[in-house]
Amino acid sequence: MATTPIEQELAGACVNSLGNAIGMPQLCDAWFGNQVFWLLVALVAIYLILTKLALPRLSAVLAERTGTISNDLAAAEDLNRQAKDAEAAYEKALADARAEAQRISDEARAAIKVDLDAAIATADEKIAAKSAESEKQISEIRAGATASIAEVAKDVAAEIVKALGGKVDQSKVDAAVVARMKGN
Amino acid sequence: MAEDAHAEGGLTFHPMDQFMIKPLFGEYGDPVHWYTVTNLTLWMALAVLCVLGLFVFATRGRAVVPGRGQSVAELAYGFVYKMVEDVTGKDAIRYFPYIFTLFLFILFANFLALIPTSFSTTSHIGVTAVLGFGVFFAVTILGFVKNGASFLGLFWVTSAPLVLRPILALIEVISYFVRPVSHSIRLAGNIMAGHAVLKVFAGFAAITAIAPVSVLAIVAIYGLEVLVAGIQAYVFTILTCVYLRDALHPSH
Numbered sequence: 001m002a003t004t005p006i007e008q009e010l011a012g013a014c015v016n017s018l019g020n021a022i023g024m025p026q027l028c029d030a031w032f033g034n035q036v037f038w039l040l041v042a043l044v045a046i047y048l049i050l051t052k053l054a055l056p057r058l059s060a061v062l063a064e065r066t067g068t069i070s071n072d073l074a075a076a077e078d079l080n081r082q083a084k085d086a087e088a089a090y091e092k093a094l095a096d097a098r099a100e101a102q103r104i105s106d107e108a109r110a111a112i113k114v115d116l117d118a119a120i121a122t123a124d125e126k127i128a129a130k131s132a133e134s135e136k137q138i139s140e141i142r143a144g145a146t147a148s149i150a151e152v153a154k155d156v157a158a159e160i161v162k163a164l165g166g167k168v169d170q171s172k173v174d175a176a177v178v179a180r181m182k183g184n
Numbered sequence: 185m186a187e188d189a190h191a192e193g194g195l196t197f198h199p200m201d202q203f204m205i206k207p208l209f210g211e212y213g214d215p216v217h218w219y220t221v222t223n224l225t226l227w228m229a230l231a232v233l234c235v236l237g238l239f240v241f242a243t244r245g246r247a248v249v250p251g252r253g254q255s256v257a258e259l260a261y262g263f264v265y266k267m268v269e270d271v272t273g274k275d276a277i278r279y280f281p282y283i284f285t286l287f288l289f290i291l292f293a294n295f296l297a298l299i300p301t302s303f304s305t306t307s308h309i310g311v312t313a314v315l316g317f318g319v320f321f322a323v324t325i326l327g328f329v330k331n332g333a334s335f336l337g338l339f340w341v342t343s344a345p346l347v348l349r350p351i352l353a354l355i356e357v358i359s360y361f362v363r364p365v366s367h368s369i370r371l372a373g374n375i376m377a378g379h380a381v382l383k384v385f386a387g388f389a390a391i392t393a394i395a396p397v398s399v400l401a402i403v404a405i406y407g408l409e410v411l412v413a414g415i416q417a418y419v420f421t422i423l424t425c426v427y428l429r430d431a432l433h434p435s436h
């Protein structure tokens with residue numbers, strides 16, 4: 001079979017006349033230079049991309065994130081403490097208000113008691129005065145009654161004596177009546 | 185050409201063709217010089233663009249409460265940052281940009297390689313060897329600069345009995361120099377093998393009788409490759425951190 005010029009050119013240490021690989025293309029020394037050169041270019045390119053652009057950016061982002069997270073945690077802790085403080089202040093205000101209310105009610109109770117005592121004392125005085133007056137009136141009435149009873153008794157005794165036909169000695173009757181009443 | 189294709193029949197396996205480096209512009213079959221813009225250039229550029237998109241475009245808002253894109257960028261940043269801090273130590277944070285560069289390049293290259301018809305840049309031992317030996321030389325030079333000759337204490341296991349120390353030193357030296365090889369072949373091998381297997385199963389899909397099995401296998405292996413893409417980026421990065429720790433603190 002006649003080979004065309006292109007096929008002849010293709011055929012070599014690594015490629016046969018059909019354009020297929022002879023053995024392992026990896027071991028074809030004609031291609032090593034190309035591999036090494038372009039590998040070094042690729043590695044330098046990746047290294048430059050990483051060191052000039054990617055790594056500073058990524059480490060900055062990660063540092064910023066760490067910073068943000070710790071800042072947020074600190075802020076949250078601060079807010080938590082503030083809330084606790086507010087709660088404590090509220091509790092204190094509540095206790096103060098309760099104590100104040102207790103004090104005010106105690107004061108009011110004391111003031112009312114003073115007023116009440118004064119009023120009771122006045123009322124007692126009035127009652128005492130009234131009862132003394134009543135006592136006096138009663139004793140007057142009683143004295144008046146006793147005198148009236150004696151008068152009536154003397155008159156009745158005199159009349160009874162007169163009715164019995166006796167001689168009325170007014171002074172004797174009076175004395176007898178008085179003596180009789182005293183005997184009570 | 186047509187004759188040849190006919191001669192090969194319906195079942196053609198070229199699982200390694202996907203790894204061929206081709207010029208992106210110009211005539212088909214142009215020579216590939218070291219500066220030629222190839223499909224490898226394109227897919228590495230796309231990886232760079234993905235980094236640019238995720239880490240510059242998506243984070244342009246600098247939001248304290250991040251959006252979706254910025255969340256992913258911050259997640260990747262925090263993931264690798266913590267890895268460097270935990271594995272290598274707080275004093276190694278200054279090397280974080282270099283490690284992050286490696287991680288992102290491998291991660292995006294691996295994931296972009298999973299797009300059908302794409303090109304797997306990290307499947308090339310030439311690429312991963314530069315990464316692996318780059319880490320090896322950087323770490324070794326750093327070890328000597330930071331610790332001077334006492335960096336060689338890394339190979340002299342003082343906790344072992346004296347008679348065993350020379351033998352252990354030999355083993356340690358060998359394992360130290362094998363590190364960059366395993367470091368780079370692990371990545372390239374995983375990616376290459378996975379993609380080659382996908383291609384083999386895709387070739388089987390041309391046969392009607394076994395096409396359903398083949399398609400199911402492709403789905404399963406594709407899922408595995410998604411895991412591998414992430415895990416290999418992680419493994420490469422954490423091993424870099426481990427090697428860096430050895431360089432900064434050579435005492436066992």
